[in-house]
Amino acid sequence: MEDEKLKLITGSPQIHSLASTSRVMGGVILALLPAGIWGVWLFGPRAGAVILVSLAGAAAGELIGAGLMKKNTLADGSAFLTGLLVAYNMPVSVPLYVPATASLFALLVAKWTFGGLGNNWINPALAGRVFVFFSWTSAMTKWTLPVKLTGAAEAVTGATVLGAVKTGLADLGGPGGGGPVEFLKSLDFPASAFAQDLARGFQGLTGLETEALKWDLFFGLTPGCIGEVSTLLLLLGGAALLFTRIINWEIPFFYLGSFALLTGIFGGLPFGKGLFAGDVVFHLLSGGLILGAFFMATDMVTSPLTKKGMIIYALGTGFLTFLIRQYGSFPEGVSLAIILMNIFVPVINRYTGPKRFGVAKTKTKAA
Amino acid sequence: MSGIKTFPKGGLHPPGRKALCSSVEIKNAVIPPVLTVPLQQHLGKPALPLVEPGMEVREGMLIGRADGFISANVHSPVPGRVKSLKAVFLPNGLQTQAVEIEFFGEFDRSGRRTEGRKWEDLGAEELLKIVEDQGIVGMGGATFPAHAKFKVPQGTRIEYLVINGVECEPYLCSDHRLMLEKPREIIRGIRILRTIIQPEKIAIGVELNKADAIEALRKAAEAEGLPLAVVPLKVKYPQGDEKQLLKAVTRREVPSGALPSAIGAVVSNVGTVFAVYEAVALDKPLIERVVTVSGGAIAAPANLKVRIGTPIRSLIEECGGFREPPVKLVAGGPMMGFTFYDPETPVTKGTSGILALTKQEAAAAPRTFCLQCGKCIAVCPMGLNPTGLFKLIDHSGYARAVEGGLLDCKECGACAFACPAHIPLVQGFKLGKLMSRKEL
Numbered sequence: 001m002e003d004e005k006l007k008l009i010t011g012s013p014q015i016h017s018l019a020s021t022s023r024v025m026g027g028v029i030l031a032l033l034p035a036g037i038w039g040v041w042l043f044g045p046r047a048g049a050v051i052l053v054s055l056a057g058a059a060a061g062e063l064i065g066a067g068l069m070k071k072n073t074l075a076d077g078s079a080f081l082t083g084l085l086v087a088y089n090m091p092v093s094v095p096l097y098v099p100a101t102a103s104l105f106a107l108l109v110a111k112w113t114f115g116g117l118g119n120n121w122i123n124p125a126l127a128g129r130v131f132v133f134f135s136w137t138s139a140m141t142k143w144t145l146p147v148k149l150t151g152a153a154e155a156v157t158g159a160t161v162l163g164a165v166k167t168g169l170a171d172l173g174g175p176g177g178g179g180p181v182e183f184l185k186s187l188d189f190p191a192s193a194f195a196q197d198l199a200r201g202f203q204g205l206t207g208l209e210t211e212a213l214k215w216d217l218f219f220g221l222t223p224g225c226i227g228e229v230s231t232l233l234l235l236l237g238g239a240a241l242l243f244t245r246i247i248n249w250e251i252p253f254f255y256l257g258s259f260a261l262l263t264g265i266f267g268g269l270p271f272g273k274g275l276f277a278g279d280v281v282f283h284l285l286s287g288g289l290i291l292g293a294f295f296m297a298t299d300m301v302t303s304p305l306t307k308k309g310m311i312i313y314a315l316g317t318g319f320l321t322f323l324i325r326q327y328g329s330f331p332e333g334v335s336l337a338i339i340l341m342n343i344f345v346p347v348i349n350r351y352t353g354p355k356r357f358g359v360a361k362t363k364t365k366a367a
Numbered sequence: 368m369s370g371i372k373t374f375p376k377g378g379l380h381p382p383g384r385k386a387l388c389s390s391v392e393i394k395n396a397v398i399p400p401v402l403t404v405p406l407q408q409h410l411g412k413p414a415l416p417l418v419e420p421g422m423e424v425r426e427g428m429l430i431g432r433a434d435g436f437i438s439a440n441v442h443s444p445v446p447g448r449v450k451s452l453k454a455v456f457l458p459n460g461l462q463t464q465a466v467e468i469e470f471f472g473e474f475d476r477s478g479r480r481t482e483g484r485k486w487e488d489l490g491a492e493e494l495l496k497i498v499e500d501q502g503i504v505g506m507g508g509a510t511f512p513a514h515a516k517f518k519v520p521q522g523t524r525i526e527y528l529v530i531n532g533v534e535c536e537p538y539l540c541s542d543h544r545l546m547l548e549k550p551r552e553i554i555r556g557i558r559i560l561r562t563i564i565q566p567e568k569i570a571i572g573v574e575l576n577k578a579d580a581i582e583a584l585r586k587a588a589e590a591e592g593l594p595l596a597v598v599p600l601k602v603k604y605p606q607g608d609e610k611q612l613l614k615a616v617t618r619r620e621v622p623s624g625a626l627p628s629a630i631g632a633v634v635s636n637v638g639t640v641f642a643v644y645e646a647v648a649l650d651k652p653l654i655e656r657v658v659t660v661s662g663g664a665i666a667a668p669a670n671l672k673v674r675i676g677t678p679i680r681s682l683i684e685e686c687g688g689f690r691e692p693p694v695k696l697v698a699g700g701p702m703m704g705f706t707f708y709d710p711e712t713p714v715t716k717g718t719s720g721i722l723a724l725t726k727q728e729a730a731a732a733p734r735t736f737c738l739q740c741g742k743c744i745a746v747c748p749m750g751l752n753p754t755g756l757f758k759l760i761d762h763s764g765y766a767r768a769v770e771g772g773l774l775d776c777k778e779c780g781a782c783a784f785a786c787p788a789h790i791p792l793v794q795g796f797k798l799g800k801l802m803s804r805k806e807l
């Protein structure tokens with residue numbers, strides 16, 4: 001036998017799964033891309049500029065944060081993902097210093113002050129978003145009605161569906177009659193010609209009456225943040241993450257499930273209806289819920305370690321999202337709900353440790 | 368739920384790669400001109416040397432005497448002359464004294480396959496004595512002296528004798544081939560163990576990827592008239608661990624920190640059972656074992672019956688050398704085995720496999736921070752929190768790690784295999800155990 005160079009001496013195991021941090025991050029990024037492309041198509045090139053600025057801010061934040069710790073971690077992809085999520089949570093018309101600030105805050109304050117990837121207690125992208133939301137609230141709540149929805153020559157500003165319902169109800173000072181969709185119709189909220197055709201065609205084909213507005217929400221022809229509008233593409237991306245087991249099904253399932261349940265039971269109350277009259281579909285399709293449930297609540301670092309913990313966390317997030325959406329002063333509750341539950345993760349982890357093999361139940365103790 | 372049994376918690380499916388040599392028949396390996404026989408091939412104290420340089424030895428002659436109860440005899444694998452006593456490194460990093468033997472002369476037993484002893488009339492005491500004399504150790508990898516394991520404490524009822532034919536480590540086929548080619552001998556070995564241990568029930572657990580072995584064992588058991596259950600098990604790592612095997616077969620959990628006897632069970636590997644048979648029926652000490660030589664870098668993977676002390680280089684040459692340069696040489700399976708760099712390292716009683724892994728096979732992600740993904744917790748068969756334990760050990764919190772179950776960890780490597788951040792969890796736990804023994 002020829003004398004080869006020294007062999008690797010490593011501890012067991014000698015083989016490894018193909019999983020890696022950059023694969024996890026890359027998978028999530030790929031799953032997010034279609035929804036972002038949709039956002040750029042819908043809102044125009046400015047949406048692309050917001051995304052690029054967010055990514056640049058994130059890269060800068062990562063380089064500075066990691067640089068201070070004499071590391072180079074750009075290749076793990078997590079900063080890119082944070083930057084992308086920051087951009088997806090921005091309205092298209094936002095001044096470009098807002099996404100830049102949000103990304104820098106996300107990376108430098110939310111992530112690197114705690115020691116970088118894996119050590120942050122709060123989802124960095126959401127921290128960045130909430131930071132700029134409270135810093136530049138009016139810029140962060142100025143929405144654009146895309147021309148592809150209105151058919152107008154130029155994009156005009158207008159409210160999101162959730163915003164329109166919330167302010168409409170507040171102006172009314174009482175219950176709104178009907179449901180959110182009827183209420184939006186009474187406010188002359190537009191539905192795209194495409195969705196109206198689709199609703200008609202669908203009725204012709206199946207005999208079922210559907211609301212054009214919900215088709216718009218499903219495909220993403222609606223005002224909102226750049227990356228949150230296309231429910232369909234986000235669901236496809238989420239399905240890909242579930243299929244490749246990058247995320248666990250527990251968090252999206254119990255998040256959306258508990259939210260849907262509560263909305264179904266209590267969602268009719270603001271419209272003067274009784275219990276069990278909420279419009280679940282409308283609420284599932286609108287706002288940042290799907291983006292949040294599949295891509296942000298599932299962030300490994302800031303979600304619990306065990307399935308039991310994930311279920312508790314997801315139920316809490318669903319409850320808080322419902323609470324903020326229905327009774328809070330903001331139309332949207334996803335970001336805040338996830339951040340609030342992030343705070344509870346260490347406590348949840350403490351009390352939901354795995355059941356040890358060969359140890360009587362009463363004696364289980366978290367490591 | 369399918370009817371196929373397994374353990375309920377954790378586990379995973381590393382690529383099996385058994386096809387490389389699962390259909391290659393066991394053949395006798397070439398005996399090299401010089402063999403190096405370590406005096407510590409078992410758990411416990413090393414054997415005391417009985418030979419000096421220049422002495423002539425016969426095949427099967429006692430050359431190292433067990434030092435105490437938890438120790439094992441060592442015999443000369445070949446006839447020849449003692450060249451020297453020297454220190455060698457074993458793949459697990461242990462340095463031990465070894466007897467270097469120059470091989471020449473006549474074999475006393477090689478080729479003799481007839482049962483020389485009327486073993487069916489022997490009692491438990493006599494059989495246990497033979498097992499002890501012949502230096503039998505657990506051949507699944509742990510190399511615990513067999514006589515110590517089989518000696519049932521007085522007053523203990525053993526309900527189950529469970530034979531481990533799981534072989535859940537990827538690549539390895541030595542137990543599989545043994546069950547396929549020597550089922551009758553294994554069943555007779557179990558009969559011997561039955562006399563020693565007096566269990567109420569006997570079961571053999573075999574993973575379903577070895578359906579042919581299950582069949583062969585069932586037939587042999589029937590032919591021998593031995594009532595036992597051959598239990599097919601789901602293919603899942605680490606099904607072959609003692610505690611996971613017992614959970615699957617008996618539905619009982621060995622309590623934390625206890626031995627299988629706590630739930631009235633004794634577990635033994637099929638390789639050990641075969642060695643017990645040969646020791647008792649053929650009066651043959653443990654001087655050879657079946658070794659799987661495999662891995663993507665090996666030209667012609669094979670299952671070889673190897674004399675203890677044979678340098679690994681000789682086995683690799685016999686398998687056609689390397690088809691491409693390996694990045695790692697592994698003794699044992701890829702999940703729990705050890706890397707070594709010196710191809711002169713000898714085969715010991717615990718060497719179930721020799722693997723030469725290619726760069727692609729040994730590929731691992733770069734290490735990053737822990738993502739808190741929880742994969743390690745999901746795959747841990749012992750219900751531990753590997754990432755939490757690792758952090759405690761990393762911060763010298765040994766006592767708290769022990770409290771969290773560190774000593775339950777069997778270093779099966781499932782957590783480290785699955786970890787996307789490629790954190791050296793198993794090394795951490797080995798260190799943690801060492802430090803906790805020192806400190807606590």
